[in-house]
Structure formats: C-alpha cells, structure tokens
Amino acid sequence: MKIAFLAESFLPDKSTCINGSQVQMYNLALAFKKAELEVHYITLSNANTRKDEIINGIIIHWIPNRHFLFSWIQNIKVFNQILDKIQPDILYQRGRSPLTYTAAKWIKKNQKKFFWGSNGENSCEFWKQLKQLNKSQKPLWRKLLLFPDMIIQDLLIHKGIYGATKVVNQTYHQKNQLWKNFKKTGIVLPSYFLPPTTKQQQKKKIVLWLANLIPNKQPEFFIKFAEQNQDLEWKFILAGGTNDKKYWQSLLHQAAKLKNLQMIGKVAFEENQKYYSQVSLFVNTSINEGISNTFVQAWLNSTPVLCFNIDPNDWIKTHNLGYCAHGNEEQFLHHGRTLLKNYEQIETIQANCQQFALKTFAAKETIDSYLKLFKS
Numbered sequence: 001m002k003i004a005f006l007a008e009s010f011l012p013d014k015s016t017c018i019n020g021s022q023v024q025m026y027n028l029a030l031a032f033k034k035a036e037l038e039v040h041y042i043t044l045s046n047a048n049t050r051k052d053e054i055i056n057g058i059i060i061h062w063i064p065n066r067h068f069l070f071s072w073i074q075n076i077k078v079f080n081q082i083l084d085k086i087q088p089d090i091l092y093q094r095g096r097s098p099l100t101y102t103a104a105k106w107i108k109k110n111q112k113k114f115f116w117g118s119n120g121e122n123s124c125e126f127w128k129q130l131k132q133l134n135k136s137q138k139p140l141w142r143k144l145l146l147f148p149d150m151i152i153q154d155l156l157i158h159k160g161i162y163g164a165t166k167v168v169n170q171t172y173h174q175k176n177q178l179w180k181n182f183k184k185t186g187i188v189l190p191s192y193f194l195p196p197t198t199k200q201q202q203k204k205k206i207v208l209w210l211a212n213l214i215p216n217k218q219p220e221f222f223i224k225f226a227e228q229n230q231d232l233e234w235k236f237i238l239a240g241g242t243n244d245k246k247y248w249q250s251l252l253h254q255a256a257k258l259k260n261l262q263m264i265g266k267v268a269f270e271e272n273q274k275y276y277s278q279v280s281l282f283v284n285t286s287i288n289e290g291i292s293n294t295f296v297q298a299w300l301n302s303t304p305v306l307c308f309n310i311d312p313n314d315w316i317k318t319h320n321l322g323y324c325a326h327g328n329e330e331q332f333l334h335h336g337r338t339l340l341k342n343y344e345q346i347e348t349i350q351a352n353c354q355q356f357a358l359k360t361f362a363a364k365e366t367i368d369s370y371l372k373l374f375k376s
Contacts, residue, residue, distance in 0.1 A: 001374060004040040004088035005029055006079060006099045008065075011269060012055060015046035016065075017212065017241070018269050021095040021119045023293045027192050028092070031367045033057040042082050044075060061086075070149060072098045080106060088112065090374050095119040096128055101156035104163025115373065116164040118186070120290040121310070124161070124169070124177035129154045137215065158182075166373055170290040171313050189369055191291045195362040196300055201277045203302075203350070206235045207340070208279040210267060210294055211286065213242035213251060221285040221308055221329070223254050225336055226261040232340050234260065239275065241266025276301040280346055281322075281339060286310060299357035304349040306339065308332050319356050320349055 009016035011026035025041075033039045033056070042061045050062040063078045065071075076098060083091075083106050091103040094117035107114040118124050125131075129150040133143055161167065161182055169175040169186040178186045209222040219238060226236035238255060242248050255263040267275065276282070282298035285308040295312070298305050305322035308329075316324045323339065325332035339346055 001090065002038040002040070002086070002088045003032055003090040003092060003374070004042055004083065004086060006091060006093040006103055007041065007043040008097060008099065010041060010043040010045065010060065013043070013045050013047070014268070016044070019212070020290070020293045021117075023269065024117070024119070024191055025092070025094050027194060028367075028370070029058050030056060030194070031192060032370070035367060035371060040086055040088060042079055072153070076102045083110075090115065092117070096123055096157045098153055098156055100160030100164075102160070104160040107165065108163060113165040113374065114163070115166050115168060115370075116161060117168045118170060118174045118178065118290065120288060121171065121173050121177075122288055123290065124174050124181055124186075126158065126181055127154050129157070168370075168373075173313075174290065187369075187373065189366055190360050191293065191296055192366050193293070193296050193300060193357075193361045195358055196273065196277070200302060201274075203280045204235075204278050205233060205343075206237060206279040207281045207283060207306075208237050208239065208275055208298075208303075209283045209285070210237075210239040210272065210275065211284070213240040213248065214244070215247070216287050218285040218287060218308065219251060220254070221332065222283050223251070223258070223261065225283065225333060226258055228333055229337055229340055230258065230260050232337075234340050236261040237275070237279070238263045239265070239267045272297060273301070276303055279303055280343070280350075281306055281336075283336070284308065284310065296357060296361045299353040300362070302350045302354040304339075304346055304353060306332070306336050315356070315360075320352050321356060322349060322353075 005025050007025055009022050011022050029039050029041055040059045044065040045062045046065050052061050061082050063075060066074060079102050089112055091107055091114040093099050093103045100116055103114045122128055133146055133150045167178055167184055167186045169178060169188050170191060172188055175186040175188050178184050209219060211217045213219055222238055238261060252263060255261050276297050282303050283306045284292060287309060289310045291312045295305050299321060305316060307324040309327050311317055311324035316322050323335045
C-alpha cells in the first residue's frame with residue numbers, strides 16, 4: 001500500500017517553523033513506514049534548491065515555497081503533478097489548508113482514499129481562516145488585502161472536508177463539531193508519539209513553557225506566573241520563537257525584569273526531549289488547542305501539565321495529570337503556586353503521567369486502527 005502525506009512543512013526541515021500538525025504527520029509517517037507501507041511526503045520548503053530524497057525511509061518530494069498573495073494556487077498545481085506521478089492509494093493531510101481541497105479533488109478524480117485529520121478544537125468550524133484574520137493584530141489595510149484570499153481558502157477547505165473519505169478527530173469535541181457543521185461522522189483517535197528512548201533524568205525545580213510565540217499562545221500569563229512566584233526557589237523557562245520582532249521585544253522587556261525567568265528563544269524539536277525530561281512542571285496558556293503535542297511530550301516524560309484553558313477530553317482532571325483552570329486567571333495562578341509550594345503533590349501526579357501517556361499515545365493499537373481504516 002502506498003500513502004502520501006500532503007504538508008506545508010516537514011519536521012526535520014530547519015527552513016520551516018515547527019507546529020503540532022507537522023510533528024504528528026512525521027510521527028505517523030515513521031510508524032506507517034515501520035508497518036511496511038510505501039510512504040511519500042510531499043511538502044513545501046523555504047530551501048528552494050532541494051531535490052527529492054529519502055529521510056528515515058520516507059520519500060520526500062520538496063516543493064519551493066512561494067511567499068506572495070494567492071501563492072497557494074501555484075503550489076496546488078505542483079502537488080497535483082507529483083500526485084499524478086506517484087499515484088498513491090491513500091492521501092493523508094492534517095489541519096485546515098488549501099491542501100485539504102487538493103486532496104479531496106484528486107481522490108475523486110483518481111478513485112482513491114483521503115483521510116483528513118483535524119488538529120484543533122476549532123478546526124471543524126466554518127470560516128475559521130476568516131475569523132482568525134478578523135481577530136489578528138494586522139493593520140486594517142492588510143486585513144482588507146487578505147480578505148478575499150481567506151474567503152476563498154475557507155470555501156475550498158469546506159469542500160475538502162466534505163470530500164474526505166474519512167475524518168480522524170483528536171477529541172470528542174472535534175467529532176461533535178464535525179457533525180454539527182459538516183454532518184460527517186468522525187473517528188476519534190489520539191495523537192501518536194514514539195516513546196522516549198533516553199533514560200528519565202532527575203527532575204529539577206524548573207517550570208517550562210514551550211510553544212511558538214504568538215498572541216494565541218498567551219505567554220504573558222506565564223510571565224505573570226513567574227512574577228508572582230519570585231519568592232520560591234523555582235526557575236522558569238520561556239521557550240519559543242517568533243517572526244514578529246515587535247512582539248519578541250515586548251516579551252523580552254517583560255522577562256528581563258524577573259531574575260527567576262529565562263527566555264531562551266526557539267528550541268529545535270530534537271532538543272525538546274532534554275527539557276521535558278528535566279523539568280517538574282509544564283505550563284500551557286493557549287487560548288485554543290487540540291491535543292497539544294507539548295502535553296503528550298510532557299506526560300511521556302512524567303511531567304504534569306498546568307493549563308490555563310484546555311483539558312482535552314477531560315483527561316487532566318480524570319487521570320490526575322496536572323491542573324486546568326478553564327480560563328480562570330485567579331485559579332490558574334493560585335493552583336500553580338500551590339503545586340510549586342507542595343512538591344510532593346507534583347511527585348504524586350508524576351507517577352500517573354507516563355503510564356497514561358504510554359498507554360494512550362504510544363500504543364501500537366493506534367497505528368493498527370489507522371491501517372484497518374485504510375483497508376476498509
């Protein structure tokens with residue numbers, strides 16, 4: 001069986017940014033290769049001169065990324081040319097993108113199968129691109145310029161979701177939203193991760209925040225958390241990169257006032273493990289997430305999660321994997337401080353985290369479920 005991933009970036013490609021969909025598609029690609037599928041990965045890259053190559057058994061087809069308005073239209077043509085050449089049996093694409101429509105249209109023409117994966121709690125909504133543009137801090141003139149582009153992208157994405165053979169959701173909320181908006185029945189499968197291969201290190205009194213530095217991730221709440229716990233013997237690490245220099249300088253200015261907070265910038269994905277294995281608490285302050293890969297990586301390394309907004313599938317509460325404040329700033333700061341002042345509570349939670357993560361996210365049954373779907 002031959003499968004092709006359609007992506008806007010590839011995890012080991014250092015010319016592109018890391019995001020959750022990228023991590024998940026790479027993990028699945030490795031797992032499917034291990035299951036003896038012929039795995040192709042068609043992806044954009046900012047490195048314009050790359051030739052097709054094989055990385056970890058995955059056949060990579062590079063497409064130079066173009067950075068201009070409506071550039072995705074030209075990119076779609078190249079994706080179609082490569083698909084026509086390799087003729088995969090299965091297409092897999094994750095997250096909302098014009099590639100969702102590309103995959104659905106191609107499989108309809110070629111009588112193949114397309115599996116679309118939702119990647120966030122709002123990924124099965126209507127007009128997501130347009131809503132994000134409206135909420136963004138871009139100047140009005142730029143919003144007006146991008147408005148037609150976002151409308152067209154949303155319309156095509158909706159057609160793509162309708163045209164998918166099957167939809168795989170991360171959470172039951174996503175499945176419910178899919179039915180509400182598209183009248184399609186999703187299949188809930190957890191994110192997939194390879195278990196850690198390195199020995200668990202001794203935990204230190206370090207609190208970690210790691211994500212892309214964008215307003216939606218709300219790193220300001222982590223800085224405030226560090227500020228309110230300067231009297232405790234804990235170190236706070238704020239990790240992540242951004243292309244927004246003004247936003248970076250604003251955060252850097254806030255962080256520089258605190259002796260207990262270190263802002264370290266972007267961390268390469270392959271270096272994440274050393275942080276997760278050492279820290280005692282991971283903090284997520286995002287407005288919206290699906291099942292964040294950072295949650296999974298933390299839990300796989302026996303690290304509890306303190307979350308401002310999100311408890312996917314109520315796992316944090318049900319399995320005692322940390323604490324979620326459900327958007328209540330006072331509760332977030334209070335319970336976070338309670339954990340830091342009572343390290344034995346953290347140690348109790350640590351015992352649950354890795355056991356839950358190995359059973360839920362590193363299980364062979366997840367890959368078996370995908371293979372069964374492909375053959376159905």
